[in-house]
Amino acid sequence: MKNAKRVVIALIVAVSLFSIHQASAWGVLGHRTIAQIAENYLTPEAKAATEKYLNASLPSVALWMDRTASWTKKRKGHIPGYEQTSTWHTLVVDERYRVSSVQTPKGSGNLVPNLKMCIENLKNYRNLTDSAVVVNLKCVVHMVGDMHCPTHIYFLEFPDCFQSPKDANGKRTPARDRISVYFNGKKMTYHSFWDGVGITQIYPEYSKDYKYYAKAFDKASAKQRAKFCKGGIDEWVHDSAKSCRPVYNNVKAGDELDRDFILSYSKMTQRQCLKAGCRLAHILNECFK
Numbered sequence: 404m405k406n407a408k409r410v411v412i413a414l415i416v417a418v419s420l421f422s423i424h425q426a427s428a429w430g431v432l433g434h435r436t437i438a439q440i441a442e443n444y445l446t447p448e449a450k451a452a453t454e455k456y457l458n459a460s461l462p463s464v465a466l467w468m469d470r471t472a473s474w475t476k477k478r479k480g481h482i483p484g485y486e487q488t489s490t491w492h493t494l495v496v497d498e499r500y501r502v503s504s505v506q507t508p509k510g511s512g513n514l515v516p517n518l519k520m521c522i523e524n525l526k527n528y529r530n531l532t533d534s535a536v537v538v539n540l541k542c543v544v545h546m547v548g549d550m551h552c553p554t555h556i557y558f559l560e561f562p563d564c565f566q567s568p569k570d571a572n573g574k575r576t577p578a579r580d581r582i583s584v585y586f587n588g589k590k591m592t593y594h595s596f597w598d599g600v601g602i603t604q605i606y607p608e609y610s611k612d613y614k615y616y617a618k619a620f621d622k623a624s625a626k627q628r629a630k631f632c633k634g635g636i637d638e639w640v641h642d643s644a645k646s647c648r649p650v651y652n653n654v655k656a657g658d659e660l661d662r663d664f665i666l667s668y669s670k671m672t673q674r675q676c677l678k679a680g681c682r683l684a685h686i687l688n689e690c691f692k
């Protein structure tokens with residue numbers, strides 16, 4: 404725990420340095436929409452605390468974890484702690500959609516324990532330095548979003564859920580989320596499809612304005628929102644995996660995907676963002692009492 408805390412504290416060095424946008428889980432739009440929904444349901448105490456520490460809104464910091472990755476890659480890995488946090492974006496579930504300790508060959512699949520660690524750190528925020536609170540907070544905001552993104556969940560039920568090792572000819576079978584598909588003639592991995600365009604086509608008239616998306620997605624009653632927040636991280640992962648699993652039903656390498664494909668999952672997508680937002684608010688409200 405001590406080491407992990409040092410990692411997130413070390414990352415604060417880079418907080419103000421990032422301005423690079425990149426495709427990430429749910430993309431910029433999805434992460435910000437989720438953070439906006441969360442902000443709508445913060446208690447006055449949690450709202451005051453997040454504003455005090457971040458000096459910014461939740462949507463404006465929602466991409467921070469992806470930007471550390473992008474920044475580090477472009478500068479060849481000089482951000483201390485990046486190697487640890489780079490594996491915090493994905494998770495692995497077993498055949499019953501329960502959190503698995505199996506990791507991808509690259510060592511990813513670490514979101515769940517690290518999200519739990521950051522939440523525990525935040526519960527103890529009065530004993531942390533301000534910069535440590537900021538980093539833990541930014542990590543929680545991002546990881547709750549990633550946890551609800553379809554291609555950030557690896558399903559052990561698929562033999563090809565991870566990339567295969569090289570065969571005798573040096574070839575690999577790509578992981579199930581890394582198969583190539585086409586959207587509007589553009590080639591991309593299925594992972595990038597969900598990260599980059601999965602949400603943006605639902606309401607093209609909103610031209611990627613997360614505030615409009617948050618309003619459109621946030622249709623749950625207080626009773627429903629309370630139901631979403633029942634249980635804890637493990638139960639939410641189970642629920643999230645079960646809801647996201649159908650995205651692998653009818654897709655194969657080389658498929659041409661269009662807006663109709665996106666709209667066929669639009670109910671799931673909207674629900675996932677809404678649940679993520681409600682659960683993020685619930686976590687922060689519990690931390691900043």
Ligand SMILES: [Zn+2]
Pocket residue numbers: 427428468469492545549
């Ligand atoms: Zn991410």
